[in-house]
Every structure is written in C-alpha cells, then in structure tokens.
Amino acid sequence: xxxxxxxxxxxxxxxxxxxxxxxxxxxxxxxxxxxxxxxxxxxxxxxxxxxxxxxxxxxxxxxxxxxxxxxxxxxxxxxxxxxxxxxxxxxxxxxxxxxxxxxxxxxxxxxxx
Amino acid sequence: xxxxxxxxxxxxxxxxxxxxxxxxxxxxxxxxxxxxxxxxxxxxxxxxxxxxxxxxxxxxxxxxxxxxxxxxxxxxxxxxxxxxxxxxxxxxxxxxxxxxxxxxxxxxxx
Numbered sequence: 153x154x155x156x157x158x159x160x161x162x163x164x165x166x167x168x169x170x171x172x173x174x175x176x177x178x179x180x181x182x183x184x185x186x187x188x189x190x191x192x193x194x195x196x197x198x199x200x201x202x203x204x205x206x207x208x209x210x211x212x213x214x215x216x217x218x219x220x221x222x223x224x225x226x227x228x229x230x231x232x233x234x235x236x237x238x239x240x241x242x243x244x245x246x247x248x249x250x251x252x253x254x255x256x257x258x259x260x261x262x263x264x265x
Numbered sequence: 266x267x268x269x270x271x272x273x274x275x276x277x278x279x280x281x282x283x284x285x286x287x288x289x290x291x292x293x294x295x296x297x298x299x300x301x302x303x304x305x306x307x308x309x310x311x312x313x314x315x316x317x318x319x320x321x322x323x324x325x326x327x328x329x330x331x332x333x334x335x336x337x338x339x340x341x342x343x344x345x346x347x348x349x350x351x352x353x354x355x356x357x358x359x360x361x362x363x364x365x366x367x368x369x370x371x372x373x374x375x
Contacts, residue, residue, distance in 0.1 A: 183362060194355055194366040195308065238306055250362045251296055252321050255308040 154179045154245045158256035166264050171231050173259035175224040175241035182246045184217050184224040185253065190237040221246065233263050268292050269367035271356050276372045278346055285342045286370045288356030296320075297339040298357040298364065299331060308355070314339055346374045 155178040165171050175184065183202045187195040199208055201217035201224065208215045214227045224241055238258040244250045269290045278284055290297060298321075299311040313321035314333040328344040339356060351374045356367040 185363065187364075189306075194369050195364075197363050197365065200363060240308065242308075244362060249321070251298075251313050251315070251359065252310060253362070253364065254310075258306050258308075260306070 154248075154254045156241060156243065156254045156256040158241060158259050160259055161257065162260045162262075164262045164264065165231050167233060168230050171228040171235070171261055173226050173239050173241075173261075175226075175256050177222045177243060177245075177254075180221050180246040181243035182221075182248075182250060184221075184241055184243045186215060186224075186226055187240045187242060187255075188237050189240065189258070193237075195240060228261075231261070231263050233265050235261060236263050237261060269356055269358055269365050271354075271367040271370050273370060274368065276370055277375065278373075279375055280346055280348060282346050283342070283344045284346060284372070285340055286354055286356075286372075288339045288341075288367055290337055290356075290358040290365070290367075292358055292360070292365060294358040294360045294365070295336055296359045297333065297336070298359070299339065299341050300355040300357060300366075302353040302355060302369070304352070312339075312341075346372075348374050350374050 157176045185200045186198040189195045205219045206217040212229045216225045238260045240258045242253040242255040271288050296315045298313045311325050312331040317333045330342045333339045353369045355369045357364040
C-alpha cells in the first residue's frame with residue numbers, strides 16, 4: 153500500500169533558526185496537505201498543494217510540491233516558540249479515493265527560546 | 266461554536282469492557298472519519314462515512330464498529346477493550362479532501 157515518509161522525525165532548533173521537514177510518498181499523490189498538531193492538541197489543516205512544482209507561502213512558512221507529485225517540503229524561516237508542534241504531511245494516492253489520506257509519521261519541532 | 270466535537274475527552278476503563286465515543290460536526294460536511302493516533306503520534310485512518318454510508322474500512326479488528334445515524338454524527342463503539350487499544354481517537358470531517366479534526370478522545374485501557 154501507499155507509504156508516506158517524513159524526515160526528520162525530530163528537530164530541535166534555537167529560536168530564530170530555520171527549519172525544514174521533508175515528505176516523500178511511495179506513490180504519486182493527487183495533492184499534498186500539511187497539518188500542524190500542537191502538543192496535547194489535534195491536527196489542524198495548514199495548506200493544500202495540488203499542482204506539480206507548486207510553491208505556496210504563508211508568512212514565514214513555505215510549502216513546495218515536487219515536480220513528480222511524490223514529495224513535498226515545509227520550510228519555516230526564523231522559527232518562533234509558537235511554531236512548536238508536530239508537522240504532518242498527508243495525501244491521497246493519484247487515481248484513488250480523495251477521502252483516504254495517508255499521513256506521514258510527522259516531524260516534531262521544538263524551539264528553544 | 267465548536268466545529269467538530271467529541272465526547273468523552275478522556276476515557277479510562279478496564280480491559281474487556283465495552284465503550285463508545287461520540288462525534289458531531291456542525292460544518293455541514295458530507296464525510297466523517299475516525300483516526301487512531303498511537304503513542305508514537307502515528308495517525309492512521311480507521312473508518313470513513315459519506316452521507317451515512319461506509320466508504321473506508323481499514324484493517325481494524327471487528328471489535329470496532331462505527332455507526333453514523335446521520336451525516337452530522339459518527340460514533341465508534343469498541344467491544345472487549347484490549348490494552349493495545351489505548352490511544353487517542355480523533356474524529357474528523359471533510360467537504361472535499363481537507364480534514365477538520367475534533368479535539369480527540371484519550372482512551373486508556375488498564
């Protein structure tokens with residue numbers, strides 16, 4: 153079945169440093185979504201990318217979808233303590249049910265003030 | 266107003282018991298889901314209903330039985346609870362692919 157890998161599993165940074173998490177799917181995705189889960193909280197939708205090579209920005213966050221629609225990345229510039237949490241990528245397989253998201257295992261980001 | 270709500274928030278119970286978790290969404294979405302998040306934070310889909318019809322049924326023990334009385338509600342009943350069922354169970358809903366999660370039910374089986 154479809155597998156979605158994320159690296160790194162953990163990342164600890166000093167406040168102000170940049171952070172990147174990478175997502176790689178074993179199959180082509182129809183779209184990629186990113187979610188953030190604060191400690192003790194629930195996953196919250198951040199963004200969806202649909203087109204091959206698409207890049208979207210949300211303030212200090214930059215999201216990319218690979219040309220082959222199998223990988224994606226999330227980059228945070230100048231991290232803040234409010235960025236702490238686990239970042240998940242998720243996507244439905246291309247040609248499959250759009251309702252069935254496979255989630256990566258997430259990258260836990262901690263930020264030292 | 267809470268978009269996706271779940272009850273109870275915490276559930277502590279003995280092995281072998283039967284328990285239910287309830288979920289309600291007021292977003293007008295057609296599709297609802299149950300996810301299980303284990304201690305390593307891995308999120309795995311269990312079930313999905315679209316307009317009260319089961320559309321996704323992953324490899325889940327048949328001790329788990331979902332029920333959708335209407336498209337705004339999705340409940341999860343678990344029979345004969347086992348230690349390995351301890352996890353956080355999230356309900357979610359969606360209009361298309363984007364999913365809106367409830368606050369979660371933290372289940373601990375002793």
